[in-house]
Amino acid sequence: MKSSQGNLIGGLDIGSNSVRMAVGQLLGKENGNLELQILGAAEFSSEGVQKGVVNSIEDVVSSISACLERVERMVGVPIDSVWVGISGLHILSQSSKGVVAVSKANSEITEEDVNRALEAARSIATPLNYEVLHVLPRHYTVDGQTSIKDPTSMTGVRLEVDTQIILGSSSQIKNLTKAVYRAGLDIEDLVLSIIATSEIVVTKRQKELGVMVVNVGGTTTAMAVFEEGELIHTAIIPLGSQNITNDIAMGLQIPPEDIAERVKIEYGDCNPDSTNKRDEVDLFDIGAADHQIVKKKFLSEIVSARVEEILQKVDDELRKIQRSGMLPAGVVFTGAGAKLPGLVGLAKKVLRLPANLGYPLNVVSVTDKVNDLGFATAVGLVKWGSEMQGKAHGQKPGSKKIGDFFGRLKKGLSDLIP
Ligand SMILES: Nc1ncnc2c1ncn2[C@@H]1O[C@H](COP(=O)(O)OP(=O)(O)OP(=O)(O)O)[C@@H](O)[C@H]1O
């Protein structure tokens, strides 16, 4: 393997509208802390992915390659390995429990006991043709004492862990990894995109209080709910901002690809009530072949109906876990789809929660792209990578991220590695 990348960390987000990459590094600050610095970020329109599912490896490879070339030009060195986001309708999430007997004679719980407990939770019956991507511990129980965050060094005989397990379809994982390898990149690990996104847009404190991150993409809306610092629920809804474009195309009887998309970006908003009844736009002004006058209020109604439906589906997911209207730190939106004006206001109403847009926290950057809502996942992947790197170097003892999916899988996929 080439070693030109040095300490640089790459994040690759393969979306259905855009492939995005960010590259960063950990910098030591004067006070001894480490800070994440983003050195480059680039995007390229994506082909060959729909709803997070790869439908043409060749197309995905060329989108990744083009994006890689752009980001390499920005950072000035070749990038040869990346943390890759994985998402899509094939992702499953379920809770699982692992129980082990503490091994040491003096009953002191060691890191190894914790790992065995996590391993036991991992070994739930995985559905056929699915792989475990993450085993995320929620809390531990030692001899019946519940809600323990970190049981190492405690004394006990029986150690239990409650986890959230994230699974992905084996064939989708293979297709995605194959595309990344063919683009000439090695994979550090696969990370559920919405978890990586959450790393960068909400604080530990918000995760403690209870918060949800919602990423509005082109064809999917992904959400992750955190409480007491841990992930408690995640879901991927098969609706995104492209559905709004399609609705506009149908409502105004115009082609979806260019004109309807432009109408959405230029004039789309979710506030029909605040739109003046008489306000109009002429589609000719944004490139339509003919003059067509459209009432902005009508457009707002089309847009907000679809956004409301998406938000309602998000709320349905919260209902499943009894958290509808019940997250003190509210909801944080990311994804390029979240740029739609009025989304936050409508979300406050539908979800009955505080709502905000999610920009990267505690990151310095040489490029403005980090403040683009569409880049949250790519930057979050770099952050995730930096934390795993820190962990590998022993800087974060007790960090409970289990990012060992790829180590396991690599053996099985060795035939794909160039
Ligand atoms: N300024 C804007 N206002 C409204 N919508 C926008 C704006 N910019 C981009 N979008 C919409 O955002 C969507 C793309 O979002 P994003 O780039 O986050 O998706 P993706 O990550 O490629 O897809 P997915 O996550 O579903 O796989 C498109 O439907 C696009 O129309």
Ligand SMILES: [Mg+2]
């Ligand atoms: Mg996305």
